Amino acid sequence: MTELKDVYDLLEEVRLRPGMWVRRSSLQHLDSMLTGYWVALEVHGTEEEFDFRHTGPFSEWLWKRLGMSYPSALGWAVEIERAAEVADRPAMEMFFEMLDEFRADAA
Structure with missing residues (x-):
């Protein structure tokens, strides 16, 4: 594994080997892992854009992408699993x- 610079580098590692990183390839487990990543950023005072909070940019984009008129209380992982x-x-x-679409739209 190469040195990871941000959450997107981590997600690329997950993309390559999801079974190694995420139990049962569950998006809810991935969401938990990303929440831990975000907490570590906060604890260590690391300045990094983080798009995967419950009301963060990825979630906001996803609600529109899925045609939802309101944010899901269940979070992005559950809604993608449902879809x-x-x-x-x-x-x-x-x-x-969807992550690739989100990043392309944000560019």
């Missing part, structure tokens, strides 16, 4: 496709 189940697709795969 993946309806589409009969792996949730982790759908997350990374």
